[in-house]
Amino acid sequence: MIPLRSFDLGLSAIFGLLGLYMIWQGSGYGYQEGSVPSAGFFPVWIGAGLALFSALNFLKVIRQSDFLGSVERMEVVRVGLVSLALVGFVLLSDFIGMLVASVPLMIAIGCIFGARDARSIAAVSAIAVGMAFILYLVFGVVLAIPLL
């Protein structure tokens, strides 16, 4: 089990820093031109709000140490693996094309979500091939999208 507290602190810190970056960058765009607001007006206020609420949440999480509970390690691993599979699909598509790349993507995702034995993997593979054909028909033929 992984405690969620560290994730919350991390997300609050990232959002807080993003807020500060918005204020800094927004000021660079120009806050006001004469008496009317400029391109940086809205970002400065949003950044301030984001930084303020992120700081408040950061402090709150620090004070309430065990309030958030935890998440199963396998679930986090699953999120990471699906994301990696998708990144692999994005990279592979340039070389072997989207339709071909989608087959290993689907088989990988099936395995990540529990297809472990030979029968399940065979079923997922069949679904993947069938689905690739359907995707070709829908996106390539009906919608005429130029697939990679």
Place this chain on the structure above:
Amino acid sequence: MLESWHLLAEGLVAASQPSVLAAIMVGAIIGLFIGALPGLGPTAGVAILLPVAVSFDGTAAIAALGAVYYGAQYGGAVTAILLGIPGDASATMTVIDGHKLARNGKAGAALGLSIAASFIGGLIGLILLTAFATTIAQAAIAFGPIEMTALMIFSLSLVSVLGGRDLNKAMMSLFAGLFIGTIGLDPMVGLPRFDFGEVRLFDGIEFSIIAVGLFGLAEMYATPPSIGKPEENNRFRFRELLPDVRGTLQCWRELGSGSLIGFFIGILPGAGATAATMISYAFAKRTSKHPERFGNGAMEGVAAPEAANNSAAYGNMIPMFALGIPGSGTTAVLMGGLLMIGLQPGPMLFQTQSEFVWTIFGSFYIGNLALVAITIVLTPVLATCAFVRPSYLFPAVIAIIAFGIFGINNSMFEVALVIGFGVLGYLMMKLDYPPVPLVLGMILGPILERGIRRTLVASDGDVAVFFQSPIALVILLITVVLLVSPWLFKNRAGKEHQMDEPQAKKIG
């Protein structure tokens, strides 16, 4: 009022065109399956299909997305009744009595009743939507840019009710959405903002990328792989799945009360279908002659929440269509769909795109009626679908997501962005950050920024202009009350709790 019904009749004729009819049927069937399949709800379903649907003609696209929404409300009851797992949050109350009925060999009676309740709730919701939407939109036409800006501020303040348990996190989510809304070229002077040196961000981030990541991928990530495995006592014979007409007719009171409660709760931004089902269930139990049957397999316990959640779906559409305020996650995604096809929801939509609006409303009537037949025919298949494992379902859904997102702008960069937003959505879900305020901020932020800046340019920077319009002033005052009230209630509840503690100690 009569004009509305005349326009609706024209809308029904327009919605009967083959292309729109096909979109309704496809959307309704997909929605049914999305509702029945464990791990996907209406918001995720509409979000996943958004990039695919917008590739079609505008009217057909929204008719299909709407059909996915109300189709999922029908389908959600299937997993709730047969598996005891609500397909989406609004089917939670259906589990209580519906699953008990299924376990007592009355799965068909419960499923049949849920279909009838969904239809009646949907029909009453639609009739009220037709009656109210134009009236509200006509009243809102009096709104100028100042009033509309105040209305946008009010809409954003809805995070206090849409934001779940932690207002602080809701505000963070809202501001993160507002930030995403600023990415791209500045709407007034054309200066690129927050593009991080990436030319592909000049047009901003496509709405469907956020919706698919936050609602679609995140929901799948959080689904345990064990879901969908059938238990021995969750298998049914076909005969058990046939509807029970007599039992349905006996619940007329709960069907009526559930539909009305659902609609009016649905209109309230943030309240949504789930709250409507809870209130209608509680009302049905309180007014029942046999309240002891509730929780032990009462037919009325299925009728009331099922009528309510379908009626609420249409109630929810009133603020979106008439005012341009999405009151729930699903309507926020639907509103994103309208924006993607170049339409701005709000009072002017009824003036400038009257034919479109009434065709969509007509398509809702057709879809609601068609769903009765489709659901009855597909119930045995849907019952089987409830046991589809994520290892078979999710690969196909994720592939559709990848191809759908690529198809919007023929860009793999956007597929990469979806991966990031999927992880962000998962983190937000686990850490109890509500995603709806983020979507709200992303949709309404640019409109608000344009409104504020244009008004201030016109008034030469005089902020007092926002307080000179009585309508804007009232809206802004309501906004302040809405924002301050959660803190006030929280402090008051805290003080009462502190006062109660010594008394409790004394009693103890």
